[in-house]
Amino acid sequence: xxxxxxxxxxxxxxxxxxxxAPGTAIAETAGATDPRALRGAGDGIALRVIAPVMRIIEIxxxxxxxxxxxxxxxxxxxxxxxxxxxxxxxxxxxxxxxYATTGGxxxxxxxxxxxxxxxxxxxxxxxxxxxxxTCREDKFWRAxxxxxxxxxxxxxxxxxxxxxxxxxxxxxxxxRGFFRSVFFFPVLxxxxxxxxxxxxxxxxxxxxxxxxxxAGIGGxxxxxxxxxxxxxxxxxxxxxxxxxxxxxxxxxxxAIPRDVYEAATMDRASPWRVFRRxxxxxxxxxxxxxxxxxxxxxxxxxxxxxxxxGGGPGTATxxxxxxxxxxxxxxxxxxxxxxxxxxxxxxxxxxxxxxxQLWVNRKSVDx
Amino acid sequence: xxHLKLLxxxxxxxxxxxxxxxxEIRFMCYSDGNECEVYDDVLTRFEAENDGxxxxxxxxxxxxxxxxxxxxxxxxxGPDMAKVTDLGGLSQYYLDLxxxxxxxxxxxxxxxxxxxxxxxxxxxxxNGMHSQLTITGAFVNATLxxxxxxxxxxxxxxxxxxxxxxxxxxxxTDTPFPMAxxxxxxxxxGPAISYGASILSEDGTPSLSDEGFAAFxxxxxxxxxxxxxxxxVWAGQGGAxxxxxxxxxxxxxxxxxxxxxxxxxxxDEQVGDFFDWQVVGSPCGPAGVCSGMPGGAGIVGxxxxxxxxxxxxxxxxxxxxxxxxxxxxxxxNLPAHLGVAAAGVEFEDASPAAAAALSAFASxxxxxxxxAFRYQGYVNNRAMFGITAERxxxxxxxxxxxxxxxxxxxxxxxxxxxxxQ
Numbered sequence: 012x013x014x015x016x017x018x019x020x021x022x023x024x025x026x027x028x029x030x031x032a033p034g035t036a037i038a039e040t041a042g043a044t045d046p047r048a049l050r051g052a053g054d055g056i057a058l059r060v061i062a063p064v065m066r067i068i069e070i071x072x073x074x075x076x077x078x079x080x081x082x083x084x085x086x087x088x089x090x091x092x093x094x095x096x097x098x099x100x101x102x103x104x105x106x107x108x109x110y111a112t113t114g115g116x117x118x119x120x121x122x123x124x125x126x127x128x129x130x131x132x133x134x135x136x137x138x139x140x141x142x143x144x145t146c147r148e149d150k151f152w153r154a155x156x157x158x159x160x161x162x163x164x165x166x167x168x169x170x171x172x173x174x175x176x177x178x179x180x181x182x183x184x185x186x187r188g189f190f191r192s193v194f195f196f197p198v199l200x201x202x203x204x205x206x207x208x209x210x211x212x213x214x215x216x217x218x219x220x221x222x223x224x225x226a227g228i229g230g231x232x233x234x235x236x237x238x239x240x241x242x243x244x245x246x247x248x249x250x251x252x253x254x255x256x257x258x259x260x261x262x263x264x265x266a267i268p269r270d271v272y273e274a275a276t277m278d279r280a281s282p283w284r285v286f287r288r289x290x291x292x293x294x295x296x297x298x299x300x301x302x303x304x305x306x307x308x309x310x311x312x313x314x315x316x317x318x319x320x321g322g323g324p325g326t327a328t329x330x331x332x333x334x335x336x337x338x339x340x341x342x343x344x345x346x347x348x349x350x351x352x353x354x355x356x357x358x359x360x361x362x363x364x365x366x367x368q369l370w371v372n373r374k375s376v377d378x
Numbered sequence: 379x380x381h382l383k384l385l386x387x388x389x390x391x392x393x394x395x396x397x398x399x400x401x402e403i404r405f406m407c408y409s410d411g412n413e414c415e416v417y418d419d420v421l422t423r424f425e426a427e428n429d430g431x432x433x434x435x436x437x438x439x440x441x442x443x444x445x446x447x448x449x450x451x452x453x454x455x456g457p458d459m460a461k462v463t464d465l466g467g468l469s470q471y472y473l474d475l476x477x478x479x480x481x482x483x484x485x486x487x488x489x490x491x492x493x494x495x496x497x498x499x500x501x502x503x504x505n506g507m508h509s510q511l512t513i514t515g516a517f518v519n520a521t522l523x524x525x526x527x528x529x530x531x532x533x534x535x536x537x538x539x540x541x542x543x544x545x546x547x548x549x550x551t552d553t554p555f556p557m558a559x560x561x562x563x564x565x566x567x568g569p570a571i572s573y574g575a576s577i578l579s580e581d582g583t584p585s586l587s588d589e590g591f592a593a594f595x596x597x598x599x600x601x602x603x604x605x606x607x608x609x610x611v612w613a614g615q616g617g618a619x620x621x622x623x624x625x626x627x628x629x630x631x632x633x634x635x636x637x638x639x640x641x642x643x644x645x646d647e648q649v650g651d652f653f654d655w656q657v658v659g660s661p662c663g664p665a666g667v668c669s670g671m672p673g674g675a676g677i678v679g680x681x682x683x684x685x686x687x688x689x690x691x692x693x694x695x696x697x698x699x700x701x702x703x704x705x706x707x708x709x710x711n712l713p714a715h716l717g718v719a720a721a722g723v724e725f726e727d728a729s730p731a732a733a734a735a736l737s738a739f740a741s742x743x744x745x746x747x748x749x750a751f752r753y754q755g756y757v758n759n760r761a762m763f764g765i766t767a768e769r770x771x772x773x774x775x776x777x778x779x780x781x782x783x784x785x786x787x788x789x790x791x792x793x794x795x796x797x798x799q
Binding site (some may be wrong): 114115116117118119146148149153215232234237320321322323324325326327328329333337340341342343344345348363 | 445448449452453465609610613614616617618619682716758760761763764768771772774775776777778782786796797
């Protein structure tokens with residue numbers, strides 16, 4: 012805390028720019044000095060008006076500072092935010108943990124009997140965890156395995172395509188700016204809109220089948236076939252989120268110094284060799300961040316697939332978040348406890364992934 | 379003045395149902411057709427008679443009634459009254475109207491439907507007014523039968539005979555789907571009972587796994603896999619999500635559609651002259667039982683209301699024979715009010731097809747098995763509907779065999795009963 016305060020005191024210019032590009036930041040600050048000095052005269056009058064008003068706030072704050080000391084005064088400024096965070100972030104988390112240890116279908120905590128780890132044992136009770144049919148909560152395990160498959164395929168395909176797209180968009184192609192924005196557009200769409208558009212194309216009387224019929228190949232009922240519905244869900248998710256990761260990778264590619272490539276050109280290295288020996292290794296830190304982010308997002312997949320297939324056919328595209336939603340809110344009886352327990356299990360996985368991301372980040376910054 | 383407001387689900391989830399002001403009554407309503415509009419209109423008269431009372435009809439999607447209302451009620455922030463379909467499941471929140479209304483009139487007018495609102499404990503409370511009686515049954519595309527030159531099966535025909543006939547028609551006319559049944563355990567229960575399922579025995583023991591239930595499950599799965607049933611309906615969704623096939627029927631892509639009397643208004647409006655349709659009631663099972671499922675919606679008041687006497691007065695107003703008859707006629711529903719039913723309803727603007735359909739449904743009522751009536755009023759029936767939809771779908775797509783699905787239905791039911799105490 013002391014460090015931040017020190018920096019704030021002797022650095023009037025915004026400091027973040029300085030870290031990345033010191034030269035430009037200094038130049039800009041120097042250029043800006045002139046007009047600022049001219050405006051100073053007007054500011055003086057404004058200050059004279061505002062100052063007495065601010066005094067009203069200043070007096071109690073000075074008193075507080077005297078009582079608490081300058082270090083502890085920071086808590087006074089943090090208090091409103093802490094209260095909001097406590098109420099809307101920490102309290103729900105605590106409530107979630109408490110709900111996970113209770114059973115029954117009552118909403119109010121007071122009416123719910125405590126059952127300890129009962130919900131967790133119910134979820135984890137399996138003769139063979141690889142075969143959902145042997146599990147007590149078979150739907151949970153179906154959702155888990157569906158999610159594992161989905162995340163593996165989706166992240167793999169998506170990062171691969173993002174890399175390819177980023178490399179193409181980083182090259183000297185015509186209408187580069189246009190294509191860069193085209194690939195980013197799906198990210199701006201609401202996931203539900205994306206799902207409905209694709210559903211419209213893929214359903215029995217959809218656009219794709221109309222085209223296939225016209226081409227003489229004959230339509231197919233994609234969304235009623237478990238494998239195809241799953242494959243299209245992966246496709247849809249890749250389509251919708253690819254642009255975001257492409258953007259990060261593009262930034263990573265542009266951060267690779269040009270001179271390394273120039274040196275490679277002088278050595279007459281083949282493009283493939285340049286890609287493998289220069290691009291990939293220097294892109295690795297960005298790549299790891301992208302992978303971990305995509306993994307976390309993948310585990311959380313719900314809205315787009317729910318609007319797309321409703322989790323069907325059967326449970327073919329039911330993922331873990333949908334399972335939680337259905338147990339806790341859509342089904343009957345409403346098993347808030349079971350849903351809370353399942354969400355804590357997912358949270359545990361996400362925490363592990365986030366720690367990996369932090370570790371990777373630190374490593375890439377330090378190294 | 380009455381206001382008709384369309385509130386989003388989210389807004390309701392946030393508990394937007396404003397704290398009741400002096401004499402403000404909030405009525406959470408959903409429509410199958412035009413019910414809420416008609417209530418809103420009729421209640422304007424009530425407001426004119428009762429100075430200072432303002433009944434606000436909040437029109438919400440059906441999903442909000444199913445998912446949000448119970449949570450609002452549990453949290454104590456629900457509306458004053460609502461139109462609901464989970465009649466028994468919400469019974470703990472109902473306002474007993476008995477102190478405010480004429481018990482003799484209500485009992486003679488609504489008879490057995492009153493017990494659907496009493497939940498597991500029974501008793502003699504007057505908890506709600508059954509506003510629309512529904513019964514499940516089949517709609518048939520008569521034009522397709524004519525084109526195919528296939529004779530329509532007789533009134534006492536079995537499910538198998540209908541399946542055969544519908545398949546023949548579909549094949550002859552190149553129609554994509556011979557049959558379809560809405561994706562819900564409620565629709566499934568009628569034929570299951572006809573196949574010998576007890577579902578809810580007389581002593582109140584529920585079952586989703588007896589021989590009759592398993593027999594219809596096996597038959598239904600087979601029909602889905604051989605193309606007799608439209609696979610899209612049950613296999614195209616996940617979880618316990620409701621899915622109907624009304625649009626397919628309206629588009630003329632479906633020969634035989636098992637749904638219920640609440641669809642008559644929609645068929646009447648949207649099919650028009652496109653083809654001739656008629657209602658054939660519920661086909662029979664192998665044992666000669668030809669049951670559908672009764673059901674419907676009712677208007678209830680909630681105990682949490684600050685104006686119980688006004689809420690009771692509003693519901694009592696809607697229950698009066700002339701008002702009830704008017705609403706029934708304008709909304710094209712089957713009356714649950716015995717007096718109105720006995721007098722007959724002159725359906726407003728209904729085409730001959732719709733009027734015939736409604737009377738076909740009405741005449742099918744005596745065929746409804748006692749188990750079906752018990753099931754409709756059963757507290758945990760919503761859980762059982764969900765289990766049926768989920769597990770039968772899994773059997774259809776091949777994730778479970780029929781036997782496994784039946785086993786899972788049994789264990790799911792056991793768990794659900796334990797969870798619901």
